[in-house]
Amino acid sequence: MSNEIVVTDRITKRYGSQTVVDSVDLHVRGGEVYGFLGPNGAGKTTTLRMLVGLVRPTTGSARVFGRPPGDPAAAARTGVLIESPGFYPYLSGRENLRVLARYRGLGERDVDDALHRVGLAERAADRYRTYSLGMKQRLGVGAALLGEPELLILDEPTNGLDPAGMAEMRVLVVALADHGHAVLLSSHMLAEVQQVCDRVGVISHGRLVTESTVTELRGDSRLLLRAEPRDRAYATVAEFVEPAAIGRDGDGLVVDIAAGRTPVLVQRLVDAGVDVYELTRRERTLEEVFFQMTADVFESEELS
Incomplete structure (x- = not known):
């Protein structure tokens, strides 16, 4: 698509005989929040590091704003927070951002705006070494926001934040996308991702399992049915749908x-003499889908 600002083509990274990232194709579009999901050690951070030119791919290629990773023109339009942010411990939060702003040719207004947006304006004069883990993470996001970059690449941006801080970060990410920024974030907080992301890519054992919208991944809602007698209820449902479409949840x-x-299924159950006590639509969470997908990949590799 014409508005794709991050594109990878079978990007791969090997260290010796170990393949960390295996032929990954990503497509991140302008104005969207893209969630990059995977278990620890799946290759998320290595992929992000390749996108910003910190790691060279073994094979394959990537383009950011149509340019290779690390290109100065692409870097000027990208804000990055990968792994733990590194700042001078003896400087204040404001002074740390001033140093970064000076390197990028930015002024005091840019520093003030970044501090305000990540909720550190009142603690900006405190030394970095006195910050909590969550505050350090906020400052890292603030550094990534300097200069209003068109693309933000954030590696676990909610790491160390309390529930209130996570909610604030969620609002910030959504606001950035609403103003036309693209946000590529990796996270293990799947409930957070479900609330803010437009599309997600799921990586497991270095391979991209899927790339899809959150809605498509979660699929249609499922029906929770509690009825008696249970064996007759099951038999009736099994005549109406494939057995593979039926699961159990306690006594339902x-x-x-x-x-x-x-409605047709309910009528069939009533005609069969089944008493229906509960009928509820239940949507699958992104967490359920994620664990199912990554477990399937693990099992398939174990069997191969």
Whole structure:
């Protein structure tokens, strides 16, 4: 697509005989929040480091704003927070950002704006070494925001934040996308990702398992059914949908079925003499989908 600002083509990184990232194709578009998900050690951070020119790929290629990673023109339009932010411990938060702003030809207004947006304006004069882990993470995001970059690459931006801080970061990320910024973030906080991301890429064992919208990944909602007698209820449902579409949840059944077919199923159950006690639509969470996908990849590799 014409508005894709990050594109990778089978990008791969090997260290000796170990393949850390294996032929990954990413596509990040302008104005979207893209969640990059995967278990620890899946290759997320290495991929992000390749996108900003900190690590050279073994094979494959990447383009950021149409240029190779690390190109000065692309770097000027990109804000980055990867792994733990590094600042001078004896300088204040404001002074640390001033140093970075000076290197980028930015002024005091840019520093003030960044501090305000990450909620550190009142603690800007305090030395960095006195900051909590969450405050250090906020300052790292503030550094990435200097100069209003068109693309933000954030590696675990909510690391160390309390629930209130996580909520504030969520609002900030959504606001950035609303103003046309693209945000590529990696995170293990799947509930947070579900609330803020437009699309996600899931990586496991170095391979991209899928790249899709959050809505498409979660799929259709499922039907939670509690009815008696249970064996007759199961048999009736099994005549209506494929057995693979039926699961169990305690004393109930979970059925993958389109909402429009639900009334017909209920009528079948009543006609079969089944008493229906509960009928609830339940949406799959991103966390459920994520664990299912990464478990499937692990099992397939174990069997190969």
